[in-house]
Amino acid sequence: MCCLVVEIGIRQWELTGIPCKHVVATNWNMAANGSDVVPESWVDNSYRLSTWKEMYSFKIEPINGSMLWEKDNCPTTLVPPNHHKQVGRPKKKRRKTTEELSQRSGDNGKMSRKGKTVTCDKCKNKGHNSRTCKGQGGPSQDRA
Template identity: 60%
Template sequence: MYDWLNEIPYTDWSRAYFSRRAKCDMLLSNICEVFNRQIVGARDKLIITCLEFIREYMTKRIVNVKKLQAKCMGPLTPHATEVFDEIKKQAAEMSVLMVVVNVKHKTCACRKWDLTGMPCKHAVAAIWDMSRNSIDAGIPEEWVDEVYWLSTWKKVYDNVIEPINGPEMWTPSECPTTLIPPKHHTQVGRPKKKRKKAFGENELEQEFDKGGKMTRKGTSIKCGKCGNMGHNVRSCKGQGGEQSTASQESHTATQGAPVYNLDE
């Protein structure tokens, strides 16, 4: 595991080397995966049908998001508000004793404010401490990066997908050549709908179980009774013969050896 991880650049897995450019703590491609799941029913269709399916899906999504935005209150998005409320609860239990936060540059020693753009519990405690000492710091939400603002979220969905005419209302082409679709050839076997995974993605998924924990696949088990590899104490039946006898003799010799008190 160490050798495998050491071959990957530190900027890809260590928070100490992460860039401050992306104000997000999401390290997964869940956004892309959700979109891929929604268009599964259109992947095996013709290109025009596939694009029409995506256009209809995006139109419905924009409408649903706008309905949700109309119900939102406060300066932050709903998810950002939920996350930041939990941060403020943790900050309320802290006391400011030493400087670990640079309010001017919006940085903290834990690097969470640097990487996510959202003040960590140390920063929130420092902001409250500034207000208690008659320093106009405002509310903690004002220090959150604009990527989490409700107004920014609304700007993303300002544009809408305009309706278009169907194929029966398209202007006929003036091209004298009639374009004929290619001959359809049915491939052998059932058509595949799942996307092609990137190199190494299957191996990475196999190392984790459904609960998100790493499996013990590929690890060597050593018996604590006989000292041999390949089994544990419960399944030990004296495997290894010579190694087991040698380990027992070594253990017996160790027990019979004299003990010296160096303090004397």
């Protein structure tokens, strides 16, 4: 397991140039035990303070407005693509978080109707609802 973590860390080090915690610990241990290796030499040059200072040493002068921009020699005018309404129901604007999705089956959210039998509001019999009730009789038939 540890070797796998170290290999993943080394792969990340090769991709980003930033060493993982295992490499940093090894470098500091080597420096503490008298090795002549400087731990900072293991980091890529792009992450050094001297490189950052060199990159931002010059000054960029801003242009005051679009009237002072150079005119483009492009003969065509670039226009955005035509907008067309997408087919189907539009997506919700707000996506629910994982906490909200996990509360759906709890007290605050909607309960699932799966496995439940429907009860009619008119006749209080099970197996149909009030819309499909045919007046099959029951305790509250005289309601309407």
